[in-house]
Amino acid sequence: MSESVGSDDPVGYIQHHLTNLTVGEGFWTLNIDTLFFGWLIGGLLVFLAWRVGRNLDPGKPTGVQNLLEGILEFVDRMVKDIFPVTNPLIGPLALTVFMWAFLMNAMDLIPVDLLPTIARHLGVHYLKVVPTTDPNATLGMSIMVFALVVYYNIKVKGLVGYIKTFLTHPFGIWLFPINIVMTLSEELAKPLSLGLRLFGNLFAGELVFLLVALLPWWIQFIPGGAWAIFHILIITLQAFIFMVLTIMYLALAHQSQDGH
Amino acid sequence: MNATLIGQLITFAVLVWFINHFLWEPITGMLENRKKRIADGLAAGEKGRHELELAEKRAVDQIKKAKGQANEIISQAQRRAGEIVEEGKENARAEGDRLLVAARAVIDQEMQQAREQLKSEVAGLAVTGAEQILLREVNRAAHKDILDKLAAQL
Numbered sequence: 056m057s058e059s060v061g062s063d064d065p066v067g068y069i070q071h072h073l074t075n076l077t078v079g080e081g082f083w084t085l086n087i088d089t090l091f092f093g094w095l096i097g098g099l100l101v102f103l104a105w106r107v108g109r110n111l112d113p114g115k116p117t118g119v120q121n122l123l124e125g126i127l128e129f130v131d132r133m134v135k136d137i138f139p140v141t142n143p144l145i146g147p148l149a150l151t152v153f154m155w156a157f158l159m160n161a162m163d164l165i166p167v168d169l170l171p172t173i174a175r176h177l178g179v180h181y182l183k184v185v186p187t188t189d190p191n192a193t194l195g196m197s198i199m200v201f202a203l204v205v206y207y208n209i210k211v212k213g214l215v216g217y218i219k220t221f222l223t224h225p226f227g228i229w230l231f232p233i234n235i236v237m238t239l240s241e242e243l244a245k246p247l248s249l250g251l252r253l254f255g256n257l258f259a260g261e262l263v264f265l266l267v268a269l270l271p272w273w274i275q276f277i278p279g280g281a282w283a284i285f286h287i288l289i290i291t292l293q294a295f296i297f298m299v300l301t302i303m304y305l306a307l308a309h310q311s312q313d314g315h
Numbered sequence: 316m317n318a319t320l321i322g323q324l325i326t327f328a329v330l331v332w333f334i335n336h337f338l339w340e341p342i343t344g345m346l347e348n349r350k351k352r353i354a355d356g357l358a359a360g361e362k363g364r365h366e367l368e369l370a371e372k373r374a375v376d377q378i379k380k381a382k383g384q385a386n387e388i389i390s391q392a393q394r395r396a397g398e399i400v401e402e403g404k405e406n407a408r409a410e411g412d413r414l415l416v417a418a419r420a421v422i423d424q425e426m427q428q429a430r431e432q433l434k435s436e437v438a439g440l441a442v443t444g445a446e447q448i449l450l451r452e453v454n455r456a457a458h459k460d461i462l463d464k465l466a467a468q469l
Contacts, residue, residue: 079318086319093323097330104338111345113352127342146343147335155330186323191316195323199331 069265072167075189076181088182089189096158096186100151126154130298137302140309145302148203152196153298159186160257160290164283167264187257187293190250197250200301204245207308216311249300256293260286438466 075086107120116124130150138145162185174182186192208217221238222231260282267279442462 075319077317082317084317084319085322086317089319090322090326093326097326100330101333101337104334108337108341111341113345113349123338124342124346127339128346131343144331144335147339148331150339151327151331151334154334155327189319191319192323194316195320196327198320199324199327 065269068269069262071181072171072265073183073188073261074181075183076179086183086189086191088184089186089192092162092184093159093186093192096162097155099158100154126150133299134302137299137306138309139306142207142305142309144203145305148200148305149298149302152200152301153294156187156196156253156297157290157294159192160253160294162186163188163257163260163264163286163290167261167268185257185261187253188261190254193254193257194246194250196297197246197253200249200304201246204242204304204308207305211309212311245304249297249304253293253297256289260289434466434469437469438462441465 076088077084077086079085103119103123107123111120127146127150130153131146134146134149165184167184170184171182174180183189205217208220212220221235222228224234224238226234226237263282264279264286267275267282270278
């Protein structure tokens with residue numbers, strides 16, 4: 056399967072794997088594969104949430120309910136530890152971020168050629184399986200988080216208070232031109248670093264899998280297996296970091312200026 | 316970057332809403348209920364333990380009291396038995412005395428009777444003896460006072 060493409064033209068093979076299935080042109084291009092797998096995994100989460108949430112058994116929790124309870128309590132404890140005030144949106148937000156990012160990352164563990172090969176037989180010639188290797192997916196989440204950060208900043212500090220942090224932070228009012236640049240870049244770095252960190256890690260991971268796939272088939276399982284096992288740590292850790300930073304940024308947005 | 320971003324933004328918002336509504340709220344509510352139920356159960360257990368302790372203490376008290384009462388009853392009974400024995404002894408002694416007195420009276424009476432009889436017999440014997448000695452009939456009437464005096468001296 057992969058040998059035929061890979062051995063002929065390794066660069067072409069990798070580039071082919073890193074090309075999205077698209078419709079449209081320019082900005083209005085849609086990455087169908089990213090959206091499809093994002094929705095597929097989101098749909099899985101929705102289905103699980105609906106199934107488990109409807110038939111909760113308080114006395115004897117079993118199976119998926121146990122798992123979700125465990126994750127939920129872990130996230131809830133984290134939110135309560137970090138957050139200065141109670142906000143009922145943060146918990147579900149963090150939980151969604153964690154589960155969705157984790158499951159999208161986990162697509163990376165499916166053999167790199169499996170789904171694209173199936174798709175080729177169905178007449179689809181480009182397929183990127185892992186949504187988090189597409190910056191559109193990761194930035195989608197981080198920009199939503201950023202929008203919430205701005206919203207809560209204005210809600211807690213007031214519009215004037217929020218603008219004042221741009222003028223007075225970090226050097227005091229007399230250096231306000233520098234302050235504006237500093238704070239603005241600091242604020243904009245939040246969603247960028249949040250989204251690009253996840254994207255970068257998963258993209259690099261995918262790239263390693265592709266490089267492993269270029270090796271002869273009888274040796275692939277050694278570096279491939281090792282990297283897959285190590286990757287389990289990475290996908291969990293990246294999802295966890297994304298969640299923790301989401302909570303952190305929103306917690307900072309809830310503090311009044313003097314605590315900033 | 317392209318319009319996929321917008322799609323993902325919307326997807327994310329929908330997901331957060333759904334997870335919140337169908338997973339987070341039910342589970343947190345259930346966990347809260349469970350916490351309360353466990354706390355209630357523990358409190359009830361604690362209460363039960365406390366009551367058991369009290370009941371045990373009460374039982375020990377009851378047993379102690381019962382033992383005390385039993386001891387009292389036994390000592391009372393012993394005292395009463397002593398009294399009864401004492402009474403019996405007293406009664407027996409009194410009865411013995413009474414019987415003794417009655418026996419003495421009977422003996423006295425019988426002695427008296429015997430003496431009377433003896434007296435009369437002796438008087439008769441004396442008269443007969445005197446008759447035989449005198450070989451002559453003595454006038455009983457003439458000598459009656461002498462004979463009576465004799466008899467009285469016996």
